[in-house]
Amino acid sequence: MEELVMNEQISASQLNAAGHLMIGGCDSLDLAQQYGTPLVVYDVSRIRQQIRAFKRVFEDNQVDYAVSYASKAFAAIAMYQLADQEGAHVDVVSGGEMYTALKADFPLSHASFHGNNKSYDELVLAVKNNIGVVVVDNFYEITLLNQVLADLDAHVKVMLRITPGISAHTNKYIQTGQVDSKFGFDLESGQADRALEAVLASPRMTMVGLHAHIGSQIFELAGFEGVANKLVAVASHWQQKYDYQAQVINVGGGFGIRYTKADQPLRPEEFVDAIIKAIKAAVTPTALEMPAIWIEPGRSIVGPAGFNLYTVGSRKDLPGYRPFVTVDGGMGDNIRPALYQAEYETVLARDPQAPLTEHVRLAGKYCESGDILSQDQALPATKPGDVLAMLDTGAYGYAMASNYNRNPRPAVVFAENGHSQLVIERESYEDLVRLDRPYTANN
Numbered sequence: 528m529e530e531l532v533m534n535e536q537i538s539a540s541q542l543n544a545a546g547h548l549m550i551g552g553c554d555s556l557d558l559a560q561q562y563g564t565p566l567v568v569y570d571v572s573r574i575r576q577q578i579r580a581f582k583r584v585f586e587d588n589q590v591d592y593a594v595s596y597a598s599k600a601f602a603a604i605a606m607y608q609l610a611d612q613e614g615a616h617v618d619v620v621s622g623g624e625m626y627t628a629l630k631a632d633f634p635l636s637h638a639s640f641h642g643n644n645k646s647y648d649e650l651v652l653a654v655k656n657n658i659g660v661v662v663v664d665n666f667y668e669i670t671l672l673n674q675v676l677a678d679l680d681a682h683v684k685v686m687l688r689i690t691p692g693i694s695a696h697t698n699k700y701i702q703t704g705q706v707d708s709k710f711g712f713d714l715e716s717g718q719a720d721r722a723l724e725a726v727l728a729s730p731r732m733t734m735v736g737l738h739a740h741i742g743s744q745i746f747e748l749a750g751f752e753g754v755a756n757k758l759v760a761v762a763s764h765w766q767q768k769y770d771y772q773a774q775v776i777n778v779g780g781g782f783g784i785r786y787t788k789a790d791q792p793l794r795p796e797e798f799v800d801a802i803i804k805a806i807k808a809a810v811t812p813t814a815l816e817m818p819a820i821w822i823e824p825g826r827s828i829v830g831p832a833g834f835n836l837y838t839v840g841s842r843k844d845l846p847g848y849r850p851f852v853t854v855d856g857g858m859g860d861n862i863r864p865a866l867y868q869a870e871y872e873t874v875l876a877r878d879p880q881a882p883l884t885e886h887v888r889l890a891g892k893y894c895e896s897g898d899i900l901s902q903d904q905a906l907p908a909t910k911p912g913d914v915l916a917m918l919d920t921g922a923y924g925y926a927m928a929s930n931y932n933r934n935p936r937p938a939v940v941f942a943e944n945g946h947s948q949l950v951i952e953r954e955s956y957e958d959l960v961r962l963d964r965p966y967t968a969n970n
């Protein structure tokens with residue numbers, strides 16, 4: 528067996544005197560005890576720090592900007608409140624996200640509404656609540672939005688989502704910028720020009736700029752610089768052809784984070800610094816006025832701040848095979864390993880720096896062979912009742928949780944400065960049957 532060393536992702540500053548993992552100044556074992564497991568815990572100060580780091584890059588580069596948190600990564604009333612406290616905008620992709628933001632008193636004027644099949648009712652909800660901008664994705668939406676605006680006698684700001692024709696190097700299920708993506712208007716075929724003509728012709732829409740998003744968990748700068756250059760080229764073309772000056776260039780999100788030691792991304796704000804510089808350089812030789820730059824990071828804001836706490840239960844050893852260590856959660860609270868073969872690091876909460884003595888398969892409790900949270904996790908010896916902390920689970924974990932096998936979804940806790948607070952309750956069995964209605968046979 529290769530030499531097993533302690534987990535590098537946990538630093539001494541994350542341990543308390545007893546050697547336990549601390550999250551937001553709280554002992555992870557106390558959190559597991561108080562709230563039960565499986566439990567999702569966010570270290571709130573990490574979320575704040577990342578939003579602030581993004582804002583600082585723009586301020587250092589002296590450009591107008593918006594940091595728009597992609598709330599699909601983790602949407603909850605408390606999260607919209609936090610985004611608002613930090614002066615972030617948000618991107619929403621459904622009536623449900625919009626409704627949650629409204630419940631949080633988040634000013635919808637700071638929200639961008641995305642989606643490739645927004646419904647009439649969703650557009651009404653957005654327009655009635657003074658949505659900041661609708662990011663228009665397709666021709667059907669232009670027609671539908673014109674109808675909504677006429678019915679409500681209203682106006683709205685829009686951006687056009689462009690498919691930049693850039694294939695990001697990431698899992699194909701989370702690529703979005705390639706030519707045959709389901710999202711946005713194609714450039715080569717002239718769709719984007721026709722969309723602009725339609726928007727400029729609408730007396731109820733104000734065109735504020737262009738948007739593109741090339742995918743998620745991206746590590747190479749080249750894709751982002753490519754999208755920056757492409758969007759400036761389109762803006763310049765539109766200025767020459769239509770005398771239209773874009774006020775905003777929105778480059779989307781997608782900044783990759785470190786899940787395991789195989790990942791060596793730049794810091795998220797370094798991606799943004801490069802994007803800003805690329806846009807400035809591309810704008811200089813054109814007749815464009817420098818537009819504002821908007822970004823839409825999701826994963827990089829909440830991913831590293833999230834921890835999933837699980838309790839160890841059964842174990843299966845088979846000679847010649849890697850053992851299964853099973854926890855009390857799994858694909859219902861984190862579908863990413865099953866869906867994308869995503870990898871994470873997991874530590875023993877009571878002693879994250881204990882020498883690692885074995886490689887195990889970390890299995891979930893769902894009735895599905897694919898419910899393996901990690902195919903190969905190095906751990907110290909564990910016993911039933913031990914609490915494990917899976918790291919960097921804050922993005923697209925709880926957000927994609929399900930009730931598969933009628934398992935209740937976990938609770939979510941915010942921890943900051945040594946205080947913890949429940950922000951989403953654990954589902955109860957009663958919650959699971961709340962929408963069920965008995966069937967009375969008609970025979």
Ligand SMILES: Cc1ncc(COP(=O)(O)O)c(C=O)c1O
Pocket residue numbers: 597600618641703740742743744779780781782823824825826827922
């Ligand atoms: C339009 C749009 N913006 C932003 C994001 C956020 O991406 P990420 O969480 O990778 O930063 C996504 C998701 O990929 C998206 O589709």
Ligand SMILES: N[C@@H](CCCC[NH3+])C(=O)O
Pocket residue numbers: 599701703743744863867922923
């Ligand atoms: N859900 C994906 C990211 C998709 C982002 C949505 N455009 C993930 O977990 O990696």
